[in-house]
Amino acid sequence: MEDERQSVHIAVLAGGVTSAYVxxxxxxxxxxxxxxxxFIDTFNKGADDPAFQANTRFMKEVADxxxxxxxxxxNDEVDSLHIEYSNEEESNSTLGYSVEVKLKQLLAYLEEVRKNENLEPILYFGSAPEEMYRNKKICLESIEKELVSVSDLQSFFEIAPSxxxxxxxxxxxxxNINLDVKKIVQDEWGIELPRSERKRIYIAMFSGGAGSAYVAYYMVQxxxxxxxxxxxTNTLWEDEDNLxxxxxxxxxxxxxxxxxLDGRTPEEVFYDYKFLGNSRLAKCSEELKVRQTLIYLEELRDNEKLEPVLYFGIAPHEKHRRDDSHVRRKLSLVREDSPDANIRKAAGIRSFYEHFPLEPIESRFxxxxxxxxxxxxKGIIQYEWGIKLPRMYTAAVEKAEKEGNTLAKKLVEKGINxxxxxxxxGRCVRGGFQHYATLYAIWPDQYKEQEEMEERFRKHFEKNVSILKKNGAAYTLKQFREDMDHEGVEKYLFTSDDTIPCVCSFS
Structure with a gap:
């Protein structure tokens, strides 16, 4: 008789501290x-996902x-297990596909327990009251919180097939909202938490641009x-108005x-590596931005036991603001094959921070x-916050209005402010022909500084190298300036560069 079955008590571990304690x-x-x-994992990428590997390690140590x-x-045949799942009390509540698959696998296992072992399973989940998250006893984004709500789980198992x-x-x-589960696991059990259960610290990669400024505001809210x-991360070449x-x-x-601060300027990095940064490779970005960022993030993990989550201000191109933006939005995923260049850059950043730190770091856009x-x-920052945008965004407008500069007026007419x-x-070595033509047209003094820096490097190392290339060969800023003076700057102002800005644009 089913009612006479002996009970077997099954703790369902999702990978976090609350299921470990339960x-x-x-x-x-x-x-x-x-x-x-x-252990049921709900990670979309499965066994290859670094988060899955970290939480699996944690769960094995807990079991030991x-x-x-x-x-x-x-159970590869769970798709044949049909469950008409719905939650009438929370009409907008649904099970994600990966969660539903794992729960169906669990159901299939439980039916085998009933059939083959004549045992009646009773399940115990690590879901926690909201108050435990609010009083910071558990990470705000704990695995169990992301799993599924209590009412969803109850509804799902009430509709089990047999x-x-x-x-x-x-x-x-x-x-017991004051129960300090993390402290028990770490201090009493001596088990190191997986990164999904560490206290999150949310970091806006503040570049001085409007996108990263708004994202910082959104993150804090x-x-x-x-x-x-x-x-x-300050390169010491930053425009004073950015600061x-x-x-x-x-x-x-x-x-x-x-x-x-690394303490060096980009030029000093070029001398240290005996390599002039250019539109293909920029050691300045690698040393002054990326390396310093990784060192800081690992120190947060090692010294403060925090798990960084990075927020970037990359946005889709302006074309996404057309009337059909709600349709295009569905395609605006962070994928390497996205038709949008900015989204491809975001995919590259996400891939970088998944592979280069000692442990993967989550990035959000x-x-x-x-x-x-x-x-x-930009509009919100200017008109709601009352903060003037950095002059680099409006340099052409200011040059046209204040000085009547003809080239600046033409730039503005073409929508280049x-x-x-x-x-x-403005001295970014990853800039291309349009970038440096714009710099020469708007801020010739900064162009001259960069031209002189390039000439100093060439003379010091006796190398025929340059920031730009033309026809596969070195093409110095001095040569480019002379050609612009001879042919006209306009020839280069309105053809977009096909180069990719360095990571300084995002961090």
């Missing part, structure tokens, strides 16, 4: 002989501590100032800037992934 509590209450530990084997379940399955949520039922940082803008944004948001496509960050990005005061 597993320990279940075994303590019912004994090892009457308990089992099952408890003294029971960790059961992994897999007979409903009893489901318990000990932390919710006991409502979402997670609170106490959980956020404004991060700026003014950043200070004003920092004051408006109410969050101080964390500024990191709200202007592409979350916020509405027609968001006017300034530089495409605001890093390194």
């Amino acid at each position: 597993a320990f509590d279940t075994v303590k209450r019912f004994g090892k002989e009457n308990s089992r530990l099952i 501590y408890i003294g029971l084997p960790l059961i992994f379940i897999k 007979k409903s399955i009893k489901v318990h949520f000990p932390l919710v039922e006991q409502m 979402a997670f609170g100032k106490e959980n956020c940082k404004l991060f700026f 003014r803008f950043m200070d004003e944004v920092s004051e408006y948001i109410g969050l101080e800037i964390t500024e990191i 709200p202007l592409i992934e979350t916020l509405r496509a027609d968001l006017d960050a 300034g530089f495409s990005h605001a890093n390194c005061g």
Whole structure:
């Protein structure tokens, strides 16, 4: 008889600290002989996902501590298991595909337990009351919180194919909101938390541009100032008005800037490596931006036991603000094969931070992934916040209005109000012909500084190298200036560069 079956108490581990604690509590209450530990992963990428690997390691260490084997379940035929799932109380609540697949695999396993072992399974999940998240006893983005709601799980297992399955949520039922689960796991059990369970620190990669400024504001509103940082790596070539803008944004948001300095200028990096940065390779960006960022992030992990989540201000191109933007939005995913160049850049950044740190670091792009496509960050900053944009965005407009500069007027007529990005005061070595033609037309003094820097390097190392290339050969800024003077700057002003800006544009 089904009612006479002996119960088997199964702790369902999702990969986080609350399910680990519930597993320990279940075994303590019912004994090892009457308990089992099952790990269901809900990571979309499966076994190759670094997050899956980290949480699997954690779950294995928890199982070893408890003294029971960790059961992994897999059933490739679960799609044939049909469940008319719905939650009438929460009409907008749904199970994600990966979660539903894992729960169906769990159901298939439970039916085998009933059929072959004549045992009645009772499930225990690590879902926790919201108060535990609010009082910071658990990470705001814990795996269990992302799994599925309590009511969803209850509804799902009430509709199990042959007979409903009893489901318990000990932390919710006991409502011991002051229980410090992370402290117990780390200090009493001696088990290091996986990165998904570490306290998150949300970091706006603050470049001095409008996109990163708005994303910083959005991030602080979402997670609170106490959980956020404004991060700026200074190359010492920054335009002074960028620094003014950043200070004003920092004051408006109410969050101080964390500024990191290597101490060298890009030129000094070129001399150290005996290599002049150019539109193909920029050691200045690698050393002054990327390397300093990685060092800082690893120090956060090692010294403060925090898990960084990076926020970038990359946005889709202006064409996404047309009337059909709601349709295009569906295609604006962070994919390497996206038709949008900015989205491809975001995909490259995400890939970089997944592979180069000691452990992968999550990166997010709200202007592409979350916020509405027609968001006017520049307009909001200027007219709602009352903060003037960095002059690099409007350099052509100012030159045209204040000095009546003919070339500047033509740039503005073509919709080019300034530089495409605001890093390194216009002296970015990853810039192409249009970038340097614009620099020469608007800020000839800065162009001259860069030209002299290039000539100094060539003379010092006796190398025929240059920032730009033409017909596969070196093409110096001096040669380019002479050609512009002879042929006219306009020839180069209105043809977009096909070069990719360096990571300074994003960090």
